[in-house]
Amino acid sequence: MGTVEPIRRLTDLKKIEGILSENKRDLLFFTIGTNCGLRISDILALDVGDVKGKKFIQIKERKTGKFKKFPVNAKLKLMFREFTKNRDLDEPLFITKFENRLNRVTAYYTIRKACQQAKLEEKFGTHTMCKTFGYHHYKKYKDIAMLQKIFNHSSPVITLRYIGLEQEQINKSYMDFVL
Numbered sequence: 454m455g456t457v458e459p460i461r462r463l464t465d466l467k468k469i470e471g472i473l474s475e476n477k478r479d480l481l482f483f484t485i486g487t488n489c490g491l492r493i494s495d496i497l498a499l500d501v502g503d504v505k506g507k508k509f510i511q512i513k514e515r516k517t518g519k520f521k522k523f524p525v526n527a528k529l530k531l532m533f534r535e536f537t538k539n540r541d542l543d544e545p546l547f548i549t550k551f552e553n554r555l556n557r558v559t560a561y562y563t564i565r566k567a568c569q570q571a572k573l574e575e576k577f578g579t580h581t582m583c584k585t586f587g588y589h590h591y592k593k594y595k596d597i598a599m600l601q602k603i604f605n606h607s608s609p610v611i612t613l614r615y616i617g618l619e620q621e622q623i624n625k626s627y628m629d630f631v632l
Contacts, residue, residue, distance in 0.1 A: 458575040459584035468571040486582025493579035502542030587616035
């Protein structure tokens with residue numbers, strides 16, 4: 454599968470949101486990924502009761518087994534309110550037309566297709582959402598230690614590489630270096 458990239462330009466992010474807005478389910482799982490930095494396995498494991506009327510999302514990360522708690526931003530609060538209206542608390546948040554829990558393969562193809570429709574050339578997949586969160590969080594706050602903690606990484610170097618900044622910085626140094 455290989456490494457995927459974050460969506461670096463906000464205009465591209467808005468394009469993808471526009472494409473995904475045709476399906477509220479797809480837009481919501483994408484928005485959770487880009488606004489919370491959760492892995493796809495944690496997003497797809499959410500039930501309605503995990504988000505309906507909540508100020509915080511609390512999960513046990515599937516990959517690390519660690520507890521994670523974070524506030525729900527205003528954008529997601531509104532989306533959760535609309536998406537969970539008249540739904541039972543114990544049902545999966547994301548379901549297919551056959552009423553099964555949405556799986557990572559479908560999520561992957563949904564994101565890839567939206568990125569292709571937006572005419573983005575980089576390699577994208579479900580991990581793009583998490584990396585996009587990290588990339589833009591870093592650009593806004595310039596706090597690599599905070600991101601390292603959010604992602605449970607062992608070093609700042611890993612976090613910089615993960616969000617694509619290490620390569621971006623290397624490329625910029627080449628472009629700015631002329632003898």
